[in-house]
Amino acid sequence: MEMFCYQCEQAAQGKGCSVMGVCGKDPKTSDLQDMLIKVLCDVGSLAHEKSIRDREADLFVIEGLFTTVTNVDFDPDRVESFIRRGFAIRRRLAGEAVPEEWREEEGLDQEGLALRGSRLGPKADVSRYGETLGGLKWLVIYGLKGTAAYADHAHILGVEDQEVFAFFHRGLHRVSREDITVDQMLSLALEVGEVNLKVMEMLDKANTGAYGDPVPTKVRITPVKGKAILVSGHDLKDLYELLKQTEGKGINIYTHGEMLPAHGYPKLKAFKHLAGNYGGAWQDQQREFDQFPGSILMTTNCIQRPLDSYKDRIFTTGLVAWPGVAHVDRKDFSPVIEAALKAKGFEEDGEDKEILVGFGHASTLGAAPKVIELVKSRKIKHFFLIGGCDGAKSGRNYYTDFATLAPKDTVILTLACGKYRFNKLEFGDIEGIPRLLDMGQCNDAYSAIKVALALAEAFQTDVNSLPLSLILSWYEQKAVCILLTLLHLGIKDIRLGPSLPAFISPEALQVLVNNFNIKPIGASAREDLEAILGRSI
Structure with a gap:
């Protein structure tokens, strides 16, 4: 059985997994997930075209998208059950107008569904649309997957928005249109980023409403x-x-x-x-x-x-x-x-060691007057957001080097699991402000955005004019939707690594470079750091 998957940073040879997923996903599961994406597009298109508000369809779409995110569901039987659930919703929404193609799909066994999925994935779209449009289509789909994950987290805590559900349906409908252009696909990608910002805000509200604002x-x-x-x-x-x-x-x-x-x-x-x-x-x-x-x-x-x-x-x-x-x-x-x-449990205490967390937007903005004073007095000269996904592929020591080389008059904001590259090191403080501020999970990029926007307002400028640089690492689809949010906000000069997505063709990358000056991280953290600061370190 064939497969093709290039949705994560560790795609084989930087191009795509075709025999077995680097993550451990087998070909059958991969192909079933591609079949599930097709069914999700069918359901989303029906709900959008018919302006249907259907809770079962709403939840199916976000759960179905989330289940295809890297390192979630490796069980082909469970993926098949999602597909069958989608068949039932699709048929109900369609009413009597059920295409013959759908009837055929519904009669397939698991092997047949996987075979059908193998002809529907990104490789097929690249053949049909070319690398630029095909890659951008899957950039949008991967962004939708990441946003769906955050929407599902919020839903579990009771926070939902009907407009968000409607956008998922509209997005799945538009991304599957045969006549969509490169410019329209890029516009849709930025719209994913816009909606993802709203969804991250919803999740922040859900988490803090349930468990309080994080504190150091x-x-x-x-x-x-x-x-x-x-x-x-x-x-x-x-x-x-x-x-x-x-x-x-x-x-x-x-x-x-x-x-x-x-x-x-x-x-x-x-x-x-x-x-x-x-x-x-x-x-x-x-x-x-x-x-x-x-x-x-x-x-x-x-x-x-x-x-x-x-x-x-x-x-x-x-x-x-x-x-x-x-x-x-x-x-x-x-x-x-x-x-x-x-189980036996731990038989003795380990050495007493601690690290500091809890710098969400509430606690960080609480210290904003002090931070602003330190910036104005030039005691804090620059902020670096060094965050994102961690991973096993070589090259991620760059982020450790960048953090440790950052001068002592700079502050490091971090979030997501990329922080494990340096969060157990000692960075000290600047007049009581810790030089390393752990802002939380990947979805807490919302906190970092709130802090950046607040600082921009305090200094009567925009985020791009702040002494702030974004040094991001990515692995899977949550990082993709966060990147799209940053691009939606017009944030430029983002450094991204350890390698660029395989689904972004050189032509599509050039569009991002032209509009946002997005760039890959360099071979040397020191050289990148000196280029950002404009001085030797």
Whole structure:
């Protein structure tokens, strides 16, 4: 069975995975996901063209898009179930006007659906439209996937917007039109960025409404003696429910990867058995999970192929799935708890070490008067946003080098799991303002944007005129939609790495360069840093 996937930064040879996904996705699952995208476009087009408000269709679209994000769902049976669910919604929305093609699709078995999907993916679109338009089409689809992930997070916490649902339908309809042009596709990509900003605002409202505004908090990064559960992914509600269900059971809860920022939320940090953070970013999980002496809960994306050494004590929930791994639903984490009680746990305390998190927009803007004073007095000369996804591919040491080389009169804002490249290093402070400010998860790019806009207003200028540079790393589709948001806002001179997306053709890249001066990171962090600052360091 064939496949072609180039949606993540680690695409084979920088071009695309055609035999097996670097992430571990097999060809059948990949092709089924491409088939699912086609069904999502069908449903979205029907809902848009008929101006239908249909809750089942709304939720199907965001959940279906999210389930195809890198490192979410590796189970072909579950992907097939999404496709079948889409068939039923599609037929209901269509009424009596059901094309023969759809009837044929509905009669296919799993192998047939995968074969159909193999003829519908990005490779087919590049053949049909050419690399520029075909690549831009999938840039839009990948942006929609990332935005859907954030919309799903917000929905789980009860925050929704009908206009956002309508945009997903409209976006899927427009991206699948045969007569769309390059300029129209670029315009649609920026519209994805615009809507993603709104969705990130919704998610920020959902998270802070449920758990309070993050506050600066010291987080232990070494274990304490006792039974243990490790929570990875992004879903704060899963963590909250697990914390409630483990109270009084003698089990310590640790965060991993993108769950680290959870420690800054007042209603989460109030649980005394939220013991600390264990390990680093997602790509190190096989080694770290193997060594973790408890059970593991994977929420949202980030899962890798589990090793046999811990396959019986790792659990998935929500949209995450891996064949042969136990899946828990309805927020009942008793199997996870039972597995933790059976495991040996940590037999002794580790050395007491801590890092600082919790610099969301509320706490950071609370310090804005002091920051503005330090900028005006030239004690802070520049801000660097060094953030984004981490990954296993070589070249990401650039971000460590950049952070450590940044002069002591500069401040580093960081977010997402890319911060694990340097967040355990000591950067000191500038008159009480920490030089490293951890702003949270990838979706907390909203906080960074709010801070940047507030600083621009304070200095009566625009973001591009601030002493602020964006040094971004990307891996998957959430990073894509955030980049589109930054471009929608007109932010220029972004440095992106460690390599540029395979789905952006040289011609399409030139359009981005011409409009936004987006550029790849250089071979040397020092050279890039000196070019930005205009001086030697």
